Amino acid sequence: MTTEAGGSKAPAAWEPKIVAFICNWCTYTGADLAGTSRMKYPPNVRVIKIPCTGRFDPLFMLKAFERGADGVLVSGCHPGDCHYTAGNYNARRKFTVWRKLLDFAGIDLDRVWFSWISAAEGGKWVETVRNFTETIRAKGPFREYGEMIDVR
């Protein structure tokens, strides 16, 4: 067991931990817009920038869950707006099968969100993060995955 510097401090209240894989060109810029516009949104989201949703690999999501994420958001350019023309269309097919596979394996799909958020949609970013955080908060921590390491 590790102890914090304070020693006898009570454990901090649980806060949802959300990992967001967002594309450089649209959603990241949209999140930036939310920031420069001084819009407030929950600090529970950890942003990881990827060049395109086409770069998203399902292993990113599994790794996030392994390291204790309670929810994973993947977001990029709207269909038709991809900086690389078709990265998001290709990604959409991958999302379709991966999401179904997670469901088949019994992973709660409410913890896995996908969205298209453009560079101009700072408001949609704020709203999505807020809704997702509240959904996860209501569900509680996602221990099933990360803790599957225990030996029978």
Add this chain to the structure above:
Amino acid sequence: MSDRTAGIRAIAGKWLQEGTVEAVLGWEQGTYRDKTAPVLVRKAEEVDRLVFNERCTNNLMTYLKRDPVRSLSTVGIVAKGCDIKALIGLIQESQVPREKVKILAVTCPGVRNADGKRPVKCAACDVNTPVFYDEIVGEKIASNPDRAARFRDVEALEAMTPEERHRFWREQFDKCIRCYACRQACPLCICSRCIAEKNQPQWIETSAHPRGNFAWNLIRAYHLAGRCIECEACETACPADIPLMLLNRYMAKVVEQSFGYEAGRDPQAQPPLRTFKLDDDNSFIL
């Protein structure tokens, strides 16, 4: 000696004699009566080793990715209709040039697993008489496929709650010893360096604990989505009896429903995860 075995030997002998192929890949009698083993015949005088019977269950296309066969300029392959589906997938993905492989197709009334039972793939078979080949032996057999047989077990699992499914897979994956026999047996698991072997960073935990097993088994199934031709080689090879075909068939079902595509049919077709349509399902994306 059956007609099919005689036919295979005649054509394989002719090909080797004429130099059409450098070697012929087929089945030979195994050490035990009920088993066959893969054999690479390089000389015309050795064609008598080749056999065909209902124990020729293995899909020999998996040897196309192995160095001894990969280094050949031309190879003949004895293949059932189901095995040829795997070759069609490999041709689609430019893994094997069509002109490198001479297909010695054999009509097949169905094979048997080690336990003597007919596999699901035989009940659902619609290629008892292969349709894509260079030469064919054996009398033609009309197919009477029970297509619903493919998804019967999948549907039983779909009817469960997510919690029940999670428990089910947790129990199944707990058995996994991470021997990767599923990957080795699969004709379509073709990466020379698998993601499971990469350790900088290590994407898939290598220890056989439930979390590492979950990642491995899900990613294996995901990488075969829209590609698996349901030959059941992975499940047959699995020493832990994990129902891997449940995952593969579920992926096949999702791909059929979402993209209207079935693997291993048309060598010219574009695999579904290498292409897209503008009006693909968008309903789950905010």
